[in-house]
Amino acid sequence: MSAFMNWSCEDVSKWIESLGYQQYTACFTENYINGRKLILVNCSTLPRLGVTDFNDMKAISGHICELLEILNPVGAEALHCPRGTKAVIFEEKSRTGSTADSLTYIQFLKERGLDEYT
16 A cells, blocks of 8 residues: 555644645644545645645645555546546545555455456
């Protein structure tokens, strides 16, 4: 799994700051956005966190898409990342508990009858 899944709220804030959006670090820490929750953030949820500038929303959503390995998000995709196989497993792992913690990518694919390269 990708390292960002284990990010703390502080790690997410540092990442947001490294992107040049230091004005939003408190928005993420005050809303307890850690790596598991970050993957659920998109242009629909950013205003509720306190990010309301449209261009910043698009940019931050695009960077989240990059974390999910969704390449070149454009147009509507930059506003809400399309949920491919990797994004779906990250969403599954965003939940807490032993089942989500122990879920592997291969196990996820087998349970859904998917090929590793879909």
